[in-house]
Amino acid sequence: xxxxxxxxxxxxxxxxxxxxxxxxxxxxxxxxxxxxxxxxxxxxxxxxxxxxxxxxxxxxxxxxxxxxxxxxxxxxxxxxxxxxxxxxxxxxxxxxxxxxxxxxxxxxxxxxxxxxxxxxxxxxxxxxxxxxxxxxxxxxxxxxxxxxxxxxxxxxxxxxxxxxxxxxxxxxxxxxxxxxxxxxxxxxxxxxxxxxxxxxxxxxxxxxxxxxxxxxxxxxxxxxxxxxxxxxxxxxxxxxxxxxxxxxxxxxxxxxxxxxxxxxxxxxxxxxxxxxxxxxxxxxxxxxxxxxxxxxxxxxxxxxxxxxxxxxxxxxxxxxxxxxxxxxxxxxxxxxxxxxxxxxxxxxxxxxxxxxxxxxxxxxxxxxxxxxxxxxxxxxxxxxxxxxxxxxxxxxxxxxxxxxxxxxxxxxx
Numbered sequence: 001x002x003x004x005x006x007x008x009x010x011x012x013x014x015x016x017x018x019x020x021x022x023x024x025x026x027x028x029x030x031x032x033x034x035x036x037x038x039x040x041x042x043x044x045x046x047x048x049x050x051x052x053x054x055x056x057x058x059x060x061x062x063x064x065x066x067x068x069x070x071x072x073x074x075x076x077x078x079x080x081x082x083x084x085x086x087x088x089x090x091x092x093x094x095x096x097x098x099x100x101x102x103x104x105x106x107x108x109x110x111x112x113x114x115x116x117x118x119x120x121x122x123x124x125x126x127x128x129x130x131x132x133x134x135x136x137x138x139x140x141x142x143x144x145x146x147x148x149x150x151x152x153x154x155x156x157x158x159x160x161x162x163x164x165x166x167x168x169x170x171x172x173x174x175x176x177x178x179x180x181x182x183x184x185x186x187x188x189x190x191x192x193x194x195x196x197x198x199x200x201x202x203x204x205x206x207x208x209x210x211x212x213x214x215x216x217x218x219x220x221x222x223x224x225x226x227x228x229x230x231x232x233x234x235x236x237x238x239x240x241x242x243x244x245x246x247x248x249x250x251x252x253x254x255x256x257x258x259x260x261x262x263x264x265x266x267x268x269x270x271x272x273x274x275x276x277x278x279x280x281x282x283x284x285x286x287x288x289x290x291x292x293x294x295x296x297x298x299x300x301x302x303x304x305x306x307x308x309x310x311x312x313x314x315x316x317x318x319x320x321x322x323x324x325x326x327x328x329x330x331x332x333x334x335x336x337x338x339x340x341x342x343x344x345x346x347x348x349x350x351x352x353x354x355x356x357x358x359x360x361x362x363x364x365x366x367x368x369x370x371x372x373x374x375x376x377x378x379x380x381x382x383x384x385x386x387x388x389x390x391x392x393x394x395x396x397x398x399x400x401x402x403x404x405x406x407x408x409x410x411x412x413x
Contacts (some may be wrong), residue, residue, distance in 0.1 A: 002368070003035045007087075010075040014029045014043035016348035017129075017355070019086075022046055024356040026054040028364060037065055039048045044389035045348035056282030067367065071355075076101055081108035082383065089380065093218075094397040102381070109385040117378040118363060125188075126374070127358040129344040132351035133295050134192020134266055136343040139166060141181075141264050141293025142173060142200065144316045144336050148290060148329070153173075158312050158346040163352050166347065170200045180210065180288075181220035182256045184228055184276060185266030189295055193266050194222070211259050221256075225267070228253045228276055246273035253277055258286045264293045269302045276302040282335060289335060297341040309341040 006025070009015040020028070025036045038051045038058050048058045062068055063080055070087040079085070079101075089112060091102045105112050118126045136157045143154040152172045160166040181202065197204065202218045210221035226237040230252040242249060253276050257263070263277065264294055281287055281306060294306045305319035307326060318334040320327040327334050344351040366372040380391045387394055 001035055002067065003037065003065045005062035005068040006036070006038045007068050007070040007074060007078065008039040008041040008064060009043065009070060010078050011072045015072050015342070015345055016043050016045040017071045017345060018046055018348075019071055019359060020278045020356040021349075021353055022050045022054045022056060023358055024353075025051065025056050028360065029056070032364070032368060033137050034368075037062060045352060058376060073098055073101055076104045079104055079108055079110060081110065084111040084113065084383075086113040086115065088116055090116075091380065091394065092117060092391070093395075094394065099397060099400065102394070104270065105381050106385050106387070106398060109383055111379060111383045112381040113375060113378045114380055115378070117380065118374060119377060120374070126362045127355060128188055129238055129351050129355055130188030131192040131195075132344040132347055132354060134189040134194075135163070135166075135196055136192075136346045137189075137266075137293050137295035137338070137340070138193040138196035139170075140315050140338045140343070141291055141339065142170070142196070144338050145175070145262055146173065147316065148336050156312075156315075156346075160347070161346055161349075163350040167199050170196070173200055175202075175218040176261075177216055177218070178214075179262070180215070180260050181218070181262045181264060182210070182260040183220060183222045183264045183266055184225075184253075185268065185296070186222070186224065187266070187268070189266040190222060193264055193295070207228040207256075211255055214276045219279055223253075223256060228256065229274070230362055242271065242273070246270060251272050251276050251278060251281075254281050254284065254287075257281045257284065260289050262291045262293065263289050265296045265303060267296055267302075269296060269298050269344060271298075271301070273302065277304055277408055278319050279304040279324060282319075290402065291336045291338070293338040295343060297339045305335045305337050306339045307337075308339070310337070310339045312340055312342070312346055315340050 006018060006020060029036055036056055038056055038129045039062055040048050051058055055270040067084045070314055072088060073090060074085060074087060075406055091098045105239055113126050120126060139157050142342050146154055154169045154172060157166055197220050202220050204220045205221055207221045209221050225242045229237055229242055229249045231237050232248050232250055281396050292303060292305055294303050297309055299306060308321060315338050316336055317327045318327050318331055319337050320331060320334045366374045379388045382388055392393055
């Protein structure tokens with residue numbers, strides 16, 4: 001009988017999420033006849049007692065487990081040799097700050113499976129926290145506007161017990177009748193943003209209607225890459241080309257910037273691609289943007305005013321396009337920026353529930369198979385202490401000395 005463990009999140013500040021809730025663990029134990037052990041944690045959004053009440057053992061020692069699941073990177077001193085670990089490793093892009101962890105994983109002959117690389121045959125991601133990044137990011141954007149305008153005040157998302165309480169807060173919102181919200185991106189993150197827009201009773205319109213028609217109530221538009229980028233040679237923009245080879249493109253976002261009070265990012269950005277919202281656009285005399293909720297949070301990336309990540313406790317800072325620097329909130333002509341890079345942590349119970357459901361529906365049975373293409377694609381290191389063939393490109397990365405770098409752009413995880 002396979003033994004599974006849920007590790008205590010060890011990164012600092014502590015992450016309160018869990019890959020599986022108590023109810024989900026109990027369902028898996030009953031359905032698949034496997035054992036689960038949960039490492040005790042004072043921070044997890046679901047308490048030790050909530051697991052115990054479902055008959056799930058809570059322990060400090062996970063050495064008896066075959067497979068250990070977590071959410072974020074596991075600190076080196078918590079890695080048990082010759083086990084299988086599943087978590088977001090943030091190594092596949094050769095992130096320097098996790099080099100030492102991957103080196104130790106190889107040294108300790110650990111099999112590493114990464115949620116980020118769990119994809120179907122077409123390369124589509126199967127699990128992630130992106131929807132909850134979108135939910136919290138959109139809420140924080142609306143909260144930032146209320147703070148800026150002093151028209152209403154929303155409770156911080158992280159102080160809400162769950163999503164239901166957070167949605168109740170939206171009844172406080174009072175927006176101008178001509179208020180407009182631009183959203184860039186598609187996929188899970190955008191799903192979450194739209195959920196908040198609808199809960200706040202904000203009407204969706206097409207990008208054309210957004211720019212060229214007057215409105216008598218707050219509206220939002222979802223803008224696709226082919227609508228915020230254009231080819232430099234004037235030919236028709238193609239989505240596949242923007243993703244595969246964006247070199248010949250430039251931003252076409254100015255006409256949206258001139259119509260938007262709040263801009264919410266829900267896009268994926270390739271560092272070869274051009275900026276979307278440039279500093280020149282923010283300096284444009286007709287630019288209406290007052291708040292940017294940058295869920296994607298790519299520092300040095302496509303949103304000129306996102307110059308650093310913000311924190312859950314202090315989610316908003318102000319950016320002055322003239323000096324291209326941070327200034328106090330409510331400085332004249334400044335832009336309020338929300339750039340929290342770990343947004344799902346603000347709703348840990350709901351985010352864990354949603355993520356765990358995806359694990360149960362799409363992944364768990366694959367873990368029990370002797371051969372699963374999904375798990376093989378997601379396996380970065382093998383028990384022999386070597387990189388899996390698919391990830392041999394990381395060989396030079398793990399052979400270098402470790403160094404540190406600030407982590408950003410984690411919200412889709």
